[in-house]
Amino acid sequence: xxxxxQSPQNLTAQEGEFITINCSYSVGISALHWLQQxxxxxxxxxxxxxxxxxxxxxxxxxxxxxxxHSSLHITASHPRDSxxxxxxxxxxxxxxxxxxxxxRVKS
Amino acid sequence: xxxxxxxxxxxxxxxxxxxxxxxxxxKGHSYVFWYQQVLKNExxxxxxxxxxxxxxxxxxxxxxxxxxxxxxxxxxxxxxxxKLEDSAVYFCASSRDRSYEQYFGPGTRLTVT
Numbered sequence: 001x002x003x004x005x006q007s008p009q010n011l012t013a014q015e016g017e018f019i020t021i022n023c024s025y026s027v028g029i030s031a032l033h034w035l036q037q038x039x040x041x042x043x044x045x046x047x048x049x050x051x052x053x054x055x056x057x058x059x060x061x062x063x064x065x066x067x068x069h070s071s072l073h074i075t076a077s078h079p080r081d082s083x084x085x086x087x088x089x090x091x092x093x094x095x096x097x098x099x100x101x102x103x104r105v106k107s
Numbered sequence: 108x109x110x111x112x113x114x115x116x117x118x119x120x121x122x123x124x125x126x127x128x129x130x131x132x133x134k135g136h137s138y139v140f141w142y143q144q145v146l147k148n149e150x151x152x153x154x155x156x157x158x159x160x161x162x163x164x165x166x167x168x169x170x171x172x173x174x175x176x177x178x179x180x181x182x183x184x185x186x187x188x189x190k191l192e193d194s195a196v197y198f199c200a201s202s203r204d205r206s207y208e209q210y211f212g213p214g215t216r217l218t219v220t
Contacts, residue, residue, distance in 0.1 A: 030206065041196060043211035086150070093163040095140070095209070097150035 003027050006087050006098035013105050019074040021101045023087030026068065031090040034061050034072050036083045037100070046072070046085075077105045109133060111201050111212035114181075119218045120189045128215045129181040132201030138162065139182050140200045140209060141174060150198075156182065157205075189219045 005024045013019050023032070034046040047054050047061040049070070054061050058077075063070040074081055082105050087098040112131040120126045132139050141153040152166040156176040167174070171190075176182040186193055196216050200209035 033208065035211075041216075042213055043198065045208050045210060048208040088150070094152040094155060094166065095142070095150075096152070097142075099149065 002099070003096050004087055004089055004098040006085075006101050008101060009099065010102045011104070013077050013103070015078060015105055015107045017077050017105075019077050019081075019103065019105075021072045021085050021087075021103070023070045023072070023098055024068060025070075025087075025089045025096075027089065027091055027096070029089040029091055032063055032070050033088040033090065033095065034070075035086040035088060037086060038083050043086075048090075074103075079105045079107045081105050111199055111210050112181075113197075113199050113212035113215050115215060116213070117216045117218070119220060122191060122219055123188050126186045126189050126193070126217055126219075128184045128197050128199075128217070130184070130199030130201075130212055131181045132199070133210055136201035136203050136210075138202045138205060138209075139176055140202075141182075141184050142198045142200065143195045144198060144214070145192075145195045153184070153197075186217075189217075191219050193217060194219045 003026050007022045031050045033048050036044045049063050058075045060073040084100045086100045088095040114129045137158050139156045143151045154164045154167045154174050155162040159176050171187045174184045196214040198214045199212045202209045
């Protein structure tokens, strides 16, 4: 079993839909990161959180430390949100990555 | 600079040749991390530095991989005697401190033929 599990692996949504991507982990962490990798390969850090909830524009990230679970939500999705979304947990000294969720938003 | 810079963008090497990749972290950031992305979505941690000191090297295949971060120079990742399985995109990231978010560079695509 991988230390970081993401679901779903692939997600196709219609423009405007509310999207949820889930991340579960099995190790102790100091923080959890949500990253976005564009089709061109560039990586953008969306959130780093260690408790509660953070919001940035149409993106919301939550984490439940007791349940070792985090979710990334996208409200009013748009085709430009199409990308790979990666959950990475910060253990003692390094990031451990999930396999990523490939999101495609159709107009 | 305000962005992590990586050079070159692309690197092609014949099997057995040496490959050297460079990373300039954001000015003022004291931590540098190297990651390898082999398949489209599989990231593997290689090594991290706190300034010029190795912080964690548990991900490094030590026989052929080495890395340095020297003062006033870009950090480097060197692969001696490249193998086909070293073909990947190598990302560098930097952070201000251990508990701050990491900023990623654009990556170097290494192709070993």
